[in-house]
Amino acid sequence: MIVARQVLVLGLAWAGALLTLVAAIGLLRMPDLLSRLQVSSKAPSVGVSSLLLALALHFGDAGLWLRSAGMVGLLFLTAPIAAHLIARAGFVTGTPLAKETAIDPAGGQAPGS
């Protein structure tokens, strides 16, 4: 029972750490502000949520479960807002885009679609 719980904790922690590492590699290698933002706003919140789940499972305390659930909610609530604010600031100030990135002038609402 205890061994199974430890294996579960280690699996969750490894998943979180590897997701975060992949996100960091993506942040370093992506060509563009917007693509970097796309990487850095999703993966770390999932990775850190996995680490939080591992911590709550390791201690198994009701208060810790509650606090880590609150932190998961906070991460999933604030990461898209921060990404939106930075993307808006970068777009307004005219950050150079990579040559693969295209701007849709109709904003995804082309007539007839």
Next chain:
Amino acid sequence: MTAFYLINLSVIMGVLALAMTLAFVRFALGPTLADRVVALDMMTIIGAGLLVVAGVVFGGPAFLDIALMLALIGFVSTAVFARYIERRHGP
């Protein structure tokens, strides 16, 4: 807590530190200010994750509160930096 468990958790902390180093390289390189703010935001989130794993290793649940505060401060600083970038560009 067995030795295998402890070694695995230490390696996980090393992986997170490597991720933080890569994010710092982007922070140092970043061509524009917005790139640096993105890298800083990600470094804050990775730091919160590192604190969570440290809480498991050192057996201190109080690490979770510090990680929570770090995540909150990271969000607020990102929002303020975005506002500053827009304001600096023009009215």
